[in-house]
Amino acid sequence: SYFLSYFVSKGTRMRSGQDHKAVIWIEGNIASGKTTCLEYFSKTTNIEVCPEPIFRWTNVRGHNLLALMYQDPERWGITLQTYIQLTMLQVHQAPTCAPIRMLERSIYSAKHIFVENLYRSGQMPEVDYAVLCEWFDWITTNMLIPVDLIVYLQTSPETCHERLKLRCREEEKVVSLAHLESIHQLYEDWLIGCRTTLPAPLLVIPADHDLQEMLLQYEEKRGKILGAAC
Numbered sequence: 268s269y270f271l272s273y274f275v276s277k278g279t280r281m282r283s284g285q286d287h288k289a290v291i292w293i294e295g296n297i298a299s300g301k302t303t304c305l306e307y308f309s310k311t312t313n314i315e316v317c318p319e320p321i322f323r324w325t326n327v328r329g330h331n332l333l334a335l336m337y338q339d340p341e342r343w344g345i346t347l348q349t350y351i352q353l354t355m356l357q358v359h360q361a362p363t364c365a366p367i368r369m370l371e372r373s374i375y376s377a378k379h380i381f382v383e384n385l386y387r388s389g390q391m392p393e394v395d396y397a398v399l400c401e402w403f404d405w406i407t408t409n410m411l412i413p414v415d416l417i418v419y420l421q422t423s424p425e426t427c428h429e430r431l432k433l434r435c436r437e438e439e440k441v442v443s444l445a446h447l448e449s450i451h452q453l454y455e456d457w458l459i460g461c462r463t464t465l466p467a468p469l470l471v472i473p474a475d476h477d478l479q480e481m482l483l484q485y486e487e488k489r490g491k492i493l494g495a496a497c
């Protein structure tokens with residue numbers, strides 16, 4: 268009923284029948300095809316799509332922080348990831364009118380994938396990692412980060428590597444297959460291995476297929492995706 272409110276996601280999120288806005292996160296490796304997925308759903312009325320704010324990471328008052336991080340991860344890893352944490356939090360908190368919001372990645376994958384990768388590969392000093400962990404824990408304990416469904420575009424690192432070479436993004440020229448393998452493994456551990464409790468149900472979509480086939484998949488699964496989120 269209109270007055271019926273209930274709790275989901277570890278009891279942190281209150282929903283009320285009329286004003287509830289569904290939130291979907293699109294997760295996946297670098298070049299897994301998240302942008303294509305978002306573009307497809309952006310054509311649906313009632314859905315607001317929010318791409319990762321890369322344009323902010325490549326221009327922080329004139330500084331290309333993403334490029335700096337790839338050039339010298341030990342020096343710039345914490346700076347980039349602190350900034351990404353801020354910009355993703357701003358995306359999560361942004362007001363919206365649309366009944367469904369679809370986000371590219373989340374503050375969760377920023378931490379569980381990219382911060383973990385820098386630390387575990389020995390490219391981030393332990394003290395930098397500790398500071399980022401404390402920020403992340405505080406934010407996720409004290410702030411509302413709404414999510415109703417996590418969609419995981421599951422790819423092989425090899426496919427991502429091929430796509431990455433094709434798109435030729437300047438900052439990413441140093442991204443190797445080994446790097447994509449590490450990111451892939453962390454995604455598998457986080458979402459499939461479920462070492463931590465996920466903040467929402469998970470839908471896995473195999474995403475190694477070519478563009479046409481992926482668009483067909485989204486067409487086929489749109490009911491499932493949108494239905495599961497609402």
Ligand code: DCP
Binds near residue numbers: 295297298319333
């Ligand atoms: N990145 C990072 N740390 C994060 C998030 C992203 O270092 N917490 C980096 C990885 C990439 C770049 O930012 O070099 C952009 O991420 P993606 O390539 O995954 O974004 P795209 O929009 O290109 O994704 P896709 O190709 O799936 O559409």
